[in-house]
Amino acid sequence: xxxxxxxxxxxxxxxxxxxxxxxxxxxxxxxxxxxxxxxxxxxxxxxxxxxxxxxxxxxxxxxxxxxxxxxxxxxxxxxxxxxxxxxxxxxxxxxxxxxxxxxxxxxxxxxxxxxxxxxxxxxxxxxxxxxxxxxxxxxxxxxxxxxxxxxxxxxxxxxxxxxxxxxxxxxxxxxxxxxxxxxxxxxxxxxxxxxxxxxxxxxxxxxxxxxxxxxxxxxxxxxxxxxxxxxxxxxxxxxxxxxxx
Amino acid sequence: xxxxxxxxxxxxxxxxxxxxxxxxxxxxxxxxxxxxxxxxxxxxxxxxxxxxxxxxxxxxxxxxxxxx
Numbered sequence: 001x002x003x004x005x006x007x008x009x010x011x012x013x014x015x016x017x018x019x020x021x022x023x024x025x026x027x028x029x030x031x032x033x034x035x036x037x038x039x040x041x042x043x044x045x046x047x048x049x050x051x052x053x054x055x056x057x058x059x060x061x062x063x064x065x066x067x068x069x070x071x072x073x074x075x076x077x078x079x080x081x082x083x084x085x086x087x088x089x090x091x092x093x094x095x096x097x098x099x100x101x102x103x104x105x106x107x108x109x110x111x112x113x114x115x116x117x118x119x120x121x122x123x124x125x126x127x128x129x130x131x132x133x134x135x136x137x138x139x140x141x142x143x144x145x146x147x148x149x150x151x152x153x154x155x156x157x158x159x160x161x162x163x164x165x166x167x168x169x170x171x172x173x174x175x176x177x178x179x180x181x182x183x184x185x186x187x188x189x190x191x192x193x194x195x196x197x198x199x200x201x202x203x204x205x206x207x208x209x210x211x212x213x214x215x216x217x218x219x220x221x222x223x224x225x226x227x228x229x230x231x232x233x234x235x236x237x238x239x240x241x242x243x244x245x
Numbered sequence: 246x247x248x249x250x251x252x253x254x255x256x257x258x259x260x261x262x263x264x265x266x267x268x269x270x271x272x273x274x275x276x277x278x279x280x281x282x283x284x285x286x287x288x289x290x291x292x293x294x295x296x297x298x299x300x301x302x303x304x305x306x307x308x309x310x311x312x313x
Contacts, residue, residue: 001246001248001312001313002312002313003310003311003312004247004296004298004301004311004312004313005298005301005302005309005310005311006310006311007307007310011307015255015306016305016306018305019257020257020258020259020283021257021259021260021261021305022305023305024305025304025305025306025307026303026304026305029305029307180265180303181265181299181302181303184302184303185302214259220260221259221260221261222260222261222264225261
């Protein structure tokens with residue numbers, strides 16, 4: 001019998017600390033599969049963010065650096081410029097990349113640094129207990145928007161792919177999700193392409209993954225993924241926003 | 246003939262694999278708990294498994310290994 005599916009080598013044997021049904025585990029695996037398939041495990045350097053995925057440094061079998069909150073793209077810039085032969089990626093959530101780290105994100109994209117960013121958008125702050133994120137949907141109830149997000153006082157959701165697509169430098173911007181098998185396979189393709197772009201020297205590549213937070217949304221894991229499909233995808237349309245040849 | 250094995254101690258009983266299975270032959274255990282207190286997933290009908298690995302694709306914790 002041939003093995004159809006097993007844990008990728010680039011993931012360590014550490015037990016993931018994420019809540020039951022958290023799609024972080026799926027995306028971690030997709031990143032690890034991309035590293036395995038491209039044969040870059042020995043020369044990959046990852047940057048872990050602050051947020052739920054803060055302990056991502058324990059989960060990937062490659063060198064990892066922990067950046068200050070939101071500063072992962074700046075750290076990645078430094079590492080990539082010093083060690084251009086290595087493959088450098090950051091793995092960031094929406095509180096990290098779209099809120100406190102928005103300046104670093106936009107500046108790094110604007111410079112077109114040759115790095116790969118995996119951006120997990122689940123429309124809420126997970127680790128700190130479910131506060132409103134810049135990516136929370138209008139009307140979404142969170143700990144800090146108990147009557148629903150009101151655009152008059154709390155503004156509108158930030159759409160990172162659309163925002164960055166106004167810049168000239170980024171090479172690759174795509175939004176995917178992991179709500180079902182078809183979308184997971186599509187997300188895998190996009191993540192692998194983002195790494196491939198860096199190896200080919202094409203420049204800044206960012207993949208936004210629409211994800212769920214069953215715990216802080218107060219839903220079962222399956223209901224949470226359905227909510228992504230029903231509520232998030234209409235606001236954050238899936239697709240490729242930039243793909244430079 | 247497909248073979249699916251579970252690393253039960255890693256399972257958190259989230260049920261994403263149960264929802265993804267096209268043959269509907271996975272279920273969360275009603276009688277057992279793993280060491281962390283979760284109800285682990287179980288195969289209810291190994292003969293019917295087609296080895297599509299949809300369950301493993303949706304599993305966030307790499308619990309499932311599929312052979313075919």
